[in-house]
Amino acid sequence: MLTSLLKIAWRNIIRSKGFSFINIMGLAIGMASSMLIIMWIYSEVTYEDFHENKDRIYEAWNRASFSGKLQCWNTTPKILARTVEKDLPEVEQAVRVDWTSHFLFSVGDKRITEAGNIVDSNFLQVFTFPLLRGEPQTVLREHNSIVLTRSFSQTLFGNQDPVGQTVKIDNNQDFTVTGILAELPKNTRFEFDYLVPWSYKRSIGDDDSYWGNNSTRTYVELKPNASLASANEKMKVLKPRYQPEDSTWEMFLYPMGKWRLYSSFTDGQEDGGGRIAYVRWFGVIALFILLIACINFMNLSTARSERRAKEVGIRKVVGARKQGLISQFIGESILMSVIAGILALILVTLSLPGFNRLTDKTLQIDYSNPYFWMLFLGFVLFTGLLAGSYPAFFLSSFQPLKALKGVITNVNTLVTPRKMLVILQFTFGIILMICTIIVRQQINYAQQRETGYNKNNLIYHHFTGDIPKNYRLIKSELLSSGAASSVAITSAPITQSWSDGWGQEWEGKDPNDKTDFYRYNEEEDLGETVGLTFVQGRDFDLSQYPTDSTAMIINETALKVMKFDNPIGQIVKDNGEEWHIVGVIKDFILTSPYQPTSPMLIYGAKSWFYTLLIKLNHDRSTAENLKTAEGIFKKYNPEYPFDYQFVDEEYAQKFANEKRTGTLAGLFSALAILISCLGLFGLATYMAESRIKEIGIRKVLGASVVGLTSLLTKDFLKLVIVSFLLAAPLAWWAMHHWLQSYPYHTPIRWEVFVMTGLLSALIAVMTVGFQAIKAALTNPVGSIKNE
Template sequence: MISNYFKIARRNLVRNKAFSAINMVGLGLGMACSLLILLWVQDERSVDGFHANGNRLFQIYERGYYDGKVEAAYETQGLLAEELKRVIPDVELASGLERSRTVTLEAGAKVSKADGSFAGADFFRMFSYPLVQGTPETALTTPEGVAISRKIAELFFGTPEKALGKSIRYENRDDLMVTAVFENLPANSSQQFDFLRSWKAYVKENQWVHNWSNTSPETLVQLRPGADPAKVEAKIKDFIYQYIPKTKGSRTELALQPYPEKYLNATFKNGQVDGGRIGYVRLFSLVAVFILLIACINFMNLATARSTRRAKEVGVRKVVGAVRSALIGQFMGEAVLLAFFSGILAVSLVLILLPAFNALTGKQLVLPVGQPVFWASLVALLVLTGLVSGSYPALFLSSMNPIRALKGRILSSGSGVTFFRKTLVVFQFSLSLILIVGMIVIYRQMGYIQSKNIGYDRENLLYVPLEGELVKKYNLFKEQAGQLPGIRTISRMKESPTVIGHHVGDISWVGKEPSLSVPFADAVVGFDFLKTMNLKLAEGRDFSREFGTDSLSFMVNEAAVKKIGYKNPIGQPMWWGNRQGKIIGVLKDFHFTSMHQAIEPLIVRLDENTKWGSILVRTEAGKTKEALASLEKICKELNPNFPFTYQFSDQEYAKLYNSEQVVSQLANAFAFLAIFISCLGLFGLAAFTAEQRTKEIGVRKVLGASVPSIVALLSANFLKPVAIAMLIAFPIAGYAMNRWLQGFAYQIRIEWWMFAVAGLLTVGIALLTVSFQSIKAALMNPVRSLRSE
């Protein structure tokens, strides 16, 4: 019996080649798209999930209440990790972690750039980064020690075994001893570094960490087994007030976040963790379901539309004794069989598209063909797809009255079937329209971010690391480079202007309320900073060599002036900790973080003697290549032990929105696929409808109907569901995209034309799809139409 059903299913698929092909391609594309998304979602959810102690690892974040606002951030005090471990019994291990930065390492005759950071002595005991040489207990205990990756060990010493105990020079400044070699970090680790130095070295290099009002590094803790995170969080809530006095009107709290959750949940709202990348994971999980549903709807529509073709078959089967369950099994089996063929197509498409998808998302995804779980999941997906897509056709066909079916009185255009079919078309086009509106809004927001005047000129601005001999020879470098063709101005900065992450809390001014505590972003710069960055002054002046007291002066931005309350700020006193100075300039507000955040108060001071940072170089338009060649030549002369490297400001700025750029491109691709699959089904329905109405078209032509009128008649029925879909989709899309835009402090407005473009685009594509079949039917010879059976 089963073999007979299989044979019938195969014959039906072969007999209706065009409709089988449309169904197969639609389902194949839908499943391929869903598989790609699910691979991406699985990879995103796997990040940081490999740590053995993951359920006891927590990230500390700081929540600040001041000036009627609540804000939170991961930046914490430099000594916090050690103190938490010393004072709080439930904290078993703790480590500070500074943001990774690129430095120069040297061993023997080999020199290379590497990304590294500073971490506490407990770091390798907390996180599951296996050591191939050394022990977790001693890897980061001494200021002169350094733990390096297998890749760095093989680069400099040949093998990890040979690397242990050897000397490696850091920034041509410090001679460090390799105390451990760790395995190269997996791709699904949110932390990425080639080496780690000890936290003792960080404290030694950054004396500001002893001031508990300053924040910059992150703090990570591991709780003891059985410790209650909620109780620990309550204990550490007011922890920092053991080191700084409380003030009225402001409050700073410490809180815990499970470390494995941080990668997907790193956005704060009202001082609480409130989403992040998890929003995109959920969004695209939903998109995968939507696109698969659209493909299944195509199958349902085409199967029910062609039900009259199989009405007599159903009638005969019922007359000879077939029960309804057997008929349902037959038709569901056919749907599952078609789904399996579509699955083969889907897997083939995924294998072809995966390299391009990886390039787009920056992932290293592979199809896990060697894992039985993957094949089991794929089979389950195919069966589920087949059952969903074949459910309504099977129930509808199996419910036919055998007598009416044998007499040919079952019409697929009956009101109930037609209504259901149109409902499915409305549903799938609603999903497509939501995706198209989302695509337009995301594209516009990304364009707005890239084109918005952020307060300084990103074009023709590059950053050269201030390292090695350039630290001592900066003035000579500036003098020589400033005379080169293609170079306009040069300055320096302790941090990159793209992201100023360091904050200070001990800023004071005349009239400041004792209870007010306001964290200021701070920047340490050199002469010609404003000219090099093309920043604008609201009032006052830049730092100048003509004023010997400028080393004790400050510049602030407009946001800082609003916070301070000075009506005439120039010349007014300010205090940065124990450093007293006066304001000499007010900068017009500019963005020094991503547009997800509002512009914060900023204070800037002059220091031409910092030991690290970036040299800022403004090149002339169209002469960047010439300028880079000249800069490389000077750097090789002045700093021969360091390879010449640089970053373009506009590229560094673009990195702030990597996630959004990926989402934008994925949204474009998925919106196109959704509308393509929807129109694929519409094409099949139009072809079947035109075939059904062949005699009607012939009669109309004999009676004098024109080709355009027939095309309009056939097309109108298909455009009505699209119009209804707009009424449903636009409010949903508007609400969803408004929610998405709330994640940006600076955002576009959703305007009416965005919906109009989405609607016109959808109607245009649908009209082209339907018109092809309509014109073909309208041009048919009416004599042949009337003779057709």
């Protein structure tokens, strides 16, 4: 029975090669697109999924009120890990992870700067990254031990056995390699090429007992069956207990399963933002594309109904039952779905390298995994059943006598469901088009937002090696050589904030004010180097004003918070130090271009520095400037590479995530429209077949080709107009909701809807035009001779 059904199905596929090709390719493109999106979604929802105790691992977060709003962040005091192990009976162990370090590694003649983390010795017991050499319990036990990734160990030692080898870090500390890690998977938040034990920080005098400095990430593993609610109740009181001045400050544990997707908070609560919004969005796109492909299949199948009506009539006359006919037609759709699935798998395999580059992932198909083949088969069968169900029931419902005469059913009962399917197709497609355009507009809106400084020809270089003691000499030679027009010594790049706090005092401050200020340090010349605009006062100038070492510059937002009528000369106290305001600058974007500008305080030379900001000389070539600068850095910091970054390139990275999202949305929207056009082509084919006699009569009565083409095309324009009227409000609602997550966002412009509507109409006319013209040119004699 099954063999017979397959043979009949195969004959019908072969008999209509053109129809079958379009049908199979439409399904294949839709299935391939959905599979790529599903793979992307799977990679997102399985972040950190490889850790053995993932369900018991949490990150410590803070929640406190600033400027009347609850804010949440995930940097904590260094002492927190040991405190929760002592005070919370629910805790199995806790581990600290410090900021990423960039150490200089020396092995023989090799000098390599690489990024890694300083962590507690139990890090690899909590986070079970696979160790190729060494034991998790012991590899980080000694303060001078170090664990390397396999690729970094090969960079340092080549094919030698690295375990037991010695590396020198920053030219002053020998470390012994005690373990080798496999390469880190892409689906983890951690990025490091080496791990150094926390005891190393203690050996060089680092203080980790202060509760007032939130500078470390703390991770907690709860005991089996421990209550998270109970642990969080105890977490709430830790900060007030050990630092009473922070009596309203709470801490809480945030589960690992939410780190990647849900770490977005508004007024102290999860707001549904974060990457989960992208996962949901692309999940909807995958569903839309698959539905569009299946609807396309339905339309093309029912477009052939008149050709298959006599076949159905004959089968019913000779005794075929409706159930058997349904099985036959569904069998055909499943067979086509299997062929389309194989093609889709080929398309996915060929597309993966480019897709991975686009999404910054390493997705791959494990063909040896039986679960993959089970899921793939289920996906193919589901698609075949979904696509073939309506055609199967529709075709099997023909009455035998009418079918043998070619009268298959009443036109209205046939056309209405099929037109509804096309409307549904184009509604999905137009929604995707509108949303994609608005996403692109939002990215452009943020990119075009005034930064408040000049990014061009601006680079930065962190302090390494001998730079802290030689930076004034480096600055002097950069200027005298002509490589730079201005140089500033700062605490961080101009695109980042490394410090913030709320404990400042000034005259007239409200006792309940807990505004959080960004802290930024500079020696002098920051305004000239990056092009800041001073609305009051001046920049620091130590040569003319030696007291500028304790001076302060504030931005306009900070001035609004402090409410000074005349800010110049006002005193701000911070951590027992007094700073006098000498200037007010126009707000500039320090962190996210999608967020409002935060109040900012720039402290003078009596503070710490870590970065040189260098304005390259625009009168010389960039290559020449960099070559000169490299020679100067090598002169004063010979053991370290000249490791600089362009500020404009780093600023552009702030848009990378949204750009990838916009590009992906545009790509899949185009594919959805392509498949929708195949559906229109199917309906146009049906139209040409069902109205061929009407067209012939009209031609005999004198109708022109242009008139007939217009007559046939306007029906499809009506469908597109209905689709647009349905899609426009739905797209507006979705994009309005999405844009609300950005304090700075583009307005939704009416031009987007006009452009999308016109484009949709143009696509529809171009798609059906061929069939309409072909039908209008048909010889009327042949079409009406049987009347």
